[in-house]
Amino acid sequence: xxxxxxxxxxxxxxxxxxxxxxxxxxxxxxxxxxxxxxxxxxxxxxxxxxxxxxxxxxxxxxxxxxxxxxxxxxxxxxxxxxxxxxxxxxxxxxxxxxxxxxxxxxxxxxxxxxxxxxxxxxxxxxxxxxxxxxxxxxxxxxxxxxxxxxxxxxxxxxxxxxxxxxxxxxxxxxxxxxxxxxxxxxxxxxxxxxxxxxxxxxxxxxxxxxxxxxxxxxxxxxxxxxxxxxxxxxxxxxxxxxxxxxxxxxxxxxxxxxxxxxxxxxxxxxxxxxxxxxxxxxxxxxxxxxxxxxxxxx
Amino acid sequence: xxxxxxxxxxxxxxxxxxxxxxxxxxxxxxxxxxxxxxxxxxxxxxxxxxxxxxxxxxxxxxxxxxxxxxxxxxxxxxxxxxxxxxxxxxxxxxxxxxxxxxxxxxxxxxxxxxxxxxxxxxxxxxxxxxxxxxxxxxxxxxxxxxxxxxxxxxxxxxxxxxxxxxxxxxxxxxxxxxxxxxxxxxxxxxxxxxxxxxxxxxxxxxxxxxxxxxxxxxxxxxxxxxxxxxxxxxxxxxxxxxxxxxxxxxxxxxxxxxxxxxxxxxxxxxxxxxxxxxxxxxxxxxxxxxxxxxxxxxxxxxxxxxxxxxxxxxxxxxxxxxxxxxxxxxxxxxxxxxxxxxxxxxxxxxxxxxxxxxxxxxxxxxxxxxxxxxxxxxxxxxxxxxxxxxxxxxxxxxxxxxxxxxxxxxxxxxxxxxxxxxxxxxxxxxxxxxxxxxxxxx
Numbered sequence: 001x002x003x004x005x006x007x008x009x010x011x012x013x014x015x016x017x018x019x020x021x022x023x024x025x026x027x028x029x030x031x032x033x034x035x036x037x038x039x040x041x042x043x044x045x046x047x048x049x050x051x052x053x054x055x056x057x058x059x060x061x062x063x064x065x066x067x068x069x070x071x072x073x074x075x076x077x078x079x080x081x082x083x084x085x086x087x088x089x090x091x092x093x094x095x096x097x098x099x100x101x102x103x104x105x106x107x108x109x110x111x112x113x114x115x116x117x118x119x120x121x122x123x124x125x126x127x128x129x130x131x132x133x134x135x136x137x138x139x140x141x142x143x144x145x146x147x148x149x150x151x152x153x154x155x156x157x158x159x160x161x162x163x164x165x166x167x168x169x170x171x172x173x174x175x176x177x178x179x180x181x182x183x184x185x186x187x188x189x190x191x192x193x194x195x196x197x198x199x200x201x202x203x204x205x206x207x208x209x210x211x212x213x214x215x216x217x218x219x220x221x222x223x224x225x226x227x228x229x230x231x232x233x234x235x236x237x238x239x240x241x242x243x244x245x246x247x248x249x250x251x252x253x254x255x256x257x258x259x260x261x262x263x264x265x266x267x268x269x270x271x272x273x274x275x276x277x278x279x280x281x282x283x284x285x286x287x288x289x290x291x292x293x294x295x296x297x298x
Numbered sequence: 299x300x301x302x303x304x305x306x307x308x309x310x311x312x313x314x315x316x317x318x319x320x321x322x323x324x325x326x327x328x329x330x331x332x333x334x335x336x337x338x339x340x341x342x343x344x345x346x347x348x349x350x351x352x353x354x355x356x357x358x359x360x361x362x363x364x365x366x367x368x369x370x371x372x373x374x375x376x377x378x379x380x381x382x383x384x385x386x387x388x389x390x391x392x393x394x395x396x397x398x399x400x401x402x403x404x405x406x407x408x409x410x411x412x413x414x415x416x417x418x419x420x421x422x423x424x425x426x427x428x429x430x431x432x433x434x435x436x437x438x439x440x441x442x443x444x445x446x447x448x449x450x451x452x453x454x455x456x457x458x459x460x461x462x463x464x465x466x467x468x469x470x471x472x473x474x475x476x477x478x479x480x481x482x483x484x485x486x487x488x489x490x491x492x493x494x495x496x497x498x499x500x501x502x503x504x505x506x507x508x509x510x511x512x513x514x515x516x517x518x519x520x521x522x523x524x525x526x527x528x529x530x531x532x533x534x535x536x537x538x539x540x541x542x543x544x545x546x547x548x549x550x551x552x553x554x555x556x557x558x559x560x561x562x563x564x565x566x567x568x569x570x571x572x573x574x575x576x577x578x579x580x581x582x583x584x585x586x587x588x589x590x591x592x593x594x595x596x597x598x599x600x601x602x603x604x605x606x607x608x609x610x611x612x613x614x615x616x617x618x619x620x621x622x623x624x625x626x627x628x629x630x631x632x633x634x635x636x637x638x639x640x641x642x643x644x645x646x647x648x649x650x651x652x653x654x655x656x657x658x659x660x661x662x663x664x665x666x667x668x669x670x671x672x673x674x675x676x677x678x679x680x681x682x683x684x685x686x687x688x689x690x691x692x693x694x695x696x697x698x699x700x701x702x703x704x705x706x707x708x709x710x711x712x713x714x715x716x717x718x719x720x721x722x723x724x725x726x727x728x729x730x731x732x733x734x735x736x737x738x739x740x
Binding site for chain 1: 384387388389390634637638658659660690720723724726727730
């Protein structure tokens with residue numbers, strides 16, 4: 001009996017002594033931290049994606065608390081809502097920023113861009129791009145080895161087997177920018193998110209002369225300036241044989257789309273045109289397949 | 299006991315199909331495409347215009363900056379285009395296209411094949427001639443030769459190594475050069491010795507080229523300072539640092555140059571080009587290229603003018619076999635598969651290899667089983683199994699500390715890996731990124 005008692009007593013006293021030592025040490029080496037950092041961190045989405053430019057949500061919270069303004073700070077995943085909450089917590093003002101979405105600017109599918117050789121090296125766009133021009137003759141187009149899919153933390157990109165091109169699932173994309181950094185060819189752009197995820201953009205970044213670009217890809221932008229001439233809102237700029245539609249200026253009037261002789265301008269998530277059914281140009285490859293759509297709803 | 303380097307190395311099958319085939323002179327093509335960047339360093343600036351008539355050996359592009367090389371016309375004819383054209387990688391780089399008309403040489407070039415032994419020029423004159431002639435390292439790296447010959451301030455070399463190792467399978471261009479142009483090559487070696495002010499030259503040749511070793515030993519026996527050393531057959535002995543270790547026992551420290559241990563290495567083809575430039579006034583306009591492959595009808599060694607298309611070269615060797623899987627520029631181990639046959643022969647191209655389809659396919663990648671074979675074969679003492687995931691995970695700072703920049707890209711690790719892992723592919727990527735980080739730091 002007594003041995004049991006002695007055991008309990010000695011162990012508990014050791015525990016108490018250890019607890020006191022630990023308490024004293026903790027007091028001695030206490031790191032004073034602004035309690036607001038915890039509050040801000042709780043408000044953030046806790047995805048640790050690095051889309052804000054800082055390593056992890058806690059680091060971003062620290063920066064938010066310590067900086068004077070929130071002007072250069074933006075959490076793309078949480079969006080404006082989250083930034084408003086953070087601003088409220090800290091008594092600062094968050095800038096109004098439009099939500100963005102990633103867009104793949106290449107339509108070089110198997111049909112549009114014939115494959116001229118077969119690559120069997122390491123399956124990575126970064127490796128292939130450093131090595132050579134790719135399995136088509138286009139020096140700037142998508143290599144189709146899914147570096148963007150690998151880096152996406154939100155499963156918002158998948159490879160379409162039929163076209164060998166990545167497809168962004170608009171609902172899941174948080175515009176964190178990881179894919180933009182991962183793409184060695186800078187094909188992916190973050191564009192303004194419009195109503196119903198509608199988007200009009202030039203799906204090509206080839207800066208070569210029209211005749212040459214057309215040779216290896218039937219949907220290349222040839223720099224013919226037809227879209228530039230028809231745009232009434234100065235949203236289209238021309239440079240280096242390439243048209244570019246500024247997503248902040250574009251009002252989604254769709255006038256430029258039928259003008260394009262090579263179908264390089266894509267319109268996504270629009271209803272089919274009623275007036276001119278023969279000029280309907282909705283590209284099926286950017287539609288989300290039925291299966292994926294149901295996944296999102298669930 | 300033959301000399302060799304100690305650490306790592308592999309023994310791929312030799313397959314020197316063309317070692318007994320004498321060098322043939324390839325007929326002139328209809329047009330040549332001469333890229334303006336055939337060397338390591340800044341691309342050259344074109345000095346001819348469209349429509350200009352050029353002669354063989356005329357300067358078409360002038361070197362820009364110190365690490366750069368002049369480029370000369372390899373044919374006579376008319377400049378028809380100066381434009382961006384696909385190079386070996388398929389990316390477009392500036393190039394000059396010349397349509398061939400006749401074969402008219404510059405008057406200053408001595409075309410006779412008589413051996414000219416006497417070196418009359420002074421050290422500076424020789425150096426200037428080498429620079430003017432646009433000579434680059436012909437072993438494959440294409441580093442401008444004059445840069446290597448001007449030693450950094452305060453450094454001194456005491457040994458010149460002439461690299462006749464040719465450890466790559468299939469390639470025999472250096473082997474044939476040593477046999478057919480051995481005397482000229484030795485004069486070139488003397489010229490290099492005079493420029494570098496060294497008294498000792500070591501010619502390293504692997505033991506599978508017995509005829510070349512015996513021939514060069516015979517004709518160099520009365521020459522002071524030059525000695526031929528047979529070496530054990532082991533890949534990658536042709537690499538600069540491995541050859542220095544094999545011949546002199548000296549080890550080049552990490553991120554240092556051979557000159558830091560008092561050695562300068564030049565290829566046998568480079569020595570021959572130096573002879574031609576200095577004694578015959580002939581700029582670098584052609585080289586010996588091995589066209590080989592088991593499925594090829596007539597594997598051969600050709601003297602090819604730069605700018606000739608690879609297609610033309612393969613036609614001359616019997617045409618492209620039907621079952622071809624890959625056409626490789628350079629050696630089997632370190633060469634690069636071409637994505638088009640319409641690319642020109644350039645200064646650094648040692649060979650064209652035709653590999654049948656059934657031999658080219660990479661096998662399925664399996665997980666690393668930690669067998670450490672890659673560590674055993676790495677001639678630089680690196681740990682490829684570790685470097686690959688570090689590069690994949692973009693851990694570039696760690697990668698730098700693991701000495702990734704010491705990698706000579708010989709491919710021994712990928713060759714030996716039983717799990718077929720693409721080790722070298724990712725290590726190369728890591729090197730590019732680490733170099734970027736280092737450049738940013740400056």
